[in-house]
Amino acid sequence: MSEILSVEDLGVFFSLDQGTLKAVDGVNYTLEAGKTIGIIGESGSGKSVSAQAIMRIVPKPGKITKGRILLIQTQQEMMNLYKMTSLPLPGKDLTIDLASINPHGDLIRAIRGKVISMIFQEPMTSFSPVHTVGNQIMEAIILHRPSEKKQAREITLDMLDRVQISNPSQTIDEYPYQLSGGMRQRAMIAMALSCNPSLLIADEPTTALDVTVQAQIIDLIKELQQQYGMAIQYITHDLGVIAEITENVAVMYLGRIVESGTTKQVLKTPLHPYTKGLLNSMPRLGNMKKKKLKAIPGNVPIPINFPKKCGFNDRCSEAIKGKCEKNIPALVEIEKGHKTRCFLHSNEMD
């Protein structure tokens, strides 16, 4: 049960001309070594922005306006980290609040790629098109593992082999455009894991890939997790992937977590109307009874100047008149480990 990251009441707001866009508004979750948490959400849920907040790469004019992102380390890990910076060691403290450190400073740069790594949906846009795949992976190794600079190429070849690229010595000198989508994604995983991070954030890494390639990539990620013992935050809208590789899951809607629990609890006994709506609106393979898809009516609202009410109220078939459109429900534990933010289950307000 070793916690690596604790997100506490995180808020990320964007100041726009039309008003304040509250992309993330009070999000809490933790990540443990060797375990995978799935974050389910659609456009506008805040799932990607919260991941960006952890890495401190939220685009302008976004700002972290509240909360903490606590990175928990061992004494040795802390020493190794601070060695890379010009900052003094923070005494006996074993946590770093990522939300409060300088987003352009030495410390976050030492953390990115070394302690926390991220892989994105579009490998073509995350790689530099003018550098070889090998050079990009070696750059990370040289930066974060300076004592092994001389072995950078060897380490890179080994990583490419571990991600099941068939010909590492050829691929290492190729440019991203020369690789297929699946190979690029593997190369990105190689780059992300090259410095043995404690936490991997995967933002829809297989959405753009064919189903057979997706299957290979998610099997690979699971295998590497067993080898390296890292915590994984896997962002996706694909419930099949969630069911296959996550132990815990959080469902996000309009900047808040509306349900969380073990994957089994949330997928088999969903509590929140949005979660139920999502599950009912997805065609399932092997749908023998040809049950009609129950779509959630309407669209996700834009969280600018959003009135004080449950974010899902306008689309909810079970909304309680007079209550749900006037107050925001609190995230409450309903059964052990299974929480939801809904007045149908608890009267607590935020």
Next chain:
Amino acid sequence: MSTKHKKKPVLLEINNLKMYFPIEKGLMKRVTGYVKALDGISFQIMEGETLGLVGESGCGKTTLGRCILRAMEPTGGTVNFNIGTKTVDVLKLTSKSLRKVRKDMQMIFQDPYSSLDPRMTVLDIIKEPLEIGKLAHGEDLKNRVKKLMNLVGLELKHLNRFPNAFSGGQRQRIGIARAIATNPNLIICDEAVSALDVSVQAQILNLLQELQSEIGMAYLFISHDLSVVEYISDRIAVMYVGGLVELAKSEDLFRNPKHPYTEALLSAVPNPDPDAKRSRIHLKGEVSNTANVPTGCSFHPRCKYAQQKCFSEKPKWKEIRQEHYVACHFSSGLDLKGVYKTS
């Protein structure tokens, strides 16, 4: 449901369709080979049915959709379209006749953002095909557009707005209104819901089904998402590297696949049931390149059932049981796993 068991008339018959792109090298642009995007495809689409077309990147499914509409010029083959009592080969029509036939076949595109002209209002976009086809004028035209807006679930007050005012799902509805404006007999949906959020996807799938019940057009539903295809299709065709490998009724394909590629594809789809036992078939290697198609059966380098014959002889497209077609030398002897639990 019972009408689906009656034999439907053939709407479209495609025979030996080929699309080869020459690969040119050097200053003199010497042709050194061909990308065989479509390598002899034959199948039929029945009136009012939804035929799903699945396959992975590079298999040629989008190219197939475009060739049927003649948005690109195929290298060979025929596309026989039955309109009323006449049958025309779309590929042999003059541009004047093609223009007339085009109102009977339309397309819905994947990207709701690039498929609508940002400088045209919703009214302009939807009335354009009616104007080109000279199907309505003046007040009648406007009324028809309003009726279409209602059919696809858009509000009339949106008629004078531009695409950038709408969400992905709403834009897709505009694209659908445009596609059904001329009352086509066939609509090709090229990954029509792939770019949409899950909850919006369900809305659009339901809409497509409702429209089909009302208007009666056939759909060729191209997608890489097997769950979506199974839900919406009556029959499904599976493509691999420019060719068809299997074609069957939805339930038959998923319960009893007869091609090893179909089996592998089905086993790759992640199961949303956390308790389900997982036994995935791992395909070795990468998908073959249509510029360098393997000899014999194009799937043999990755097929775990491959035998000597598969390396040298291309399998024939055969109807192995009623309405179930497959291109495989050994399919009758194989016991392949489908998606439904056998117990």
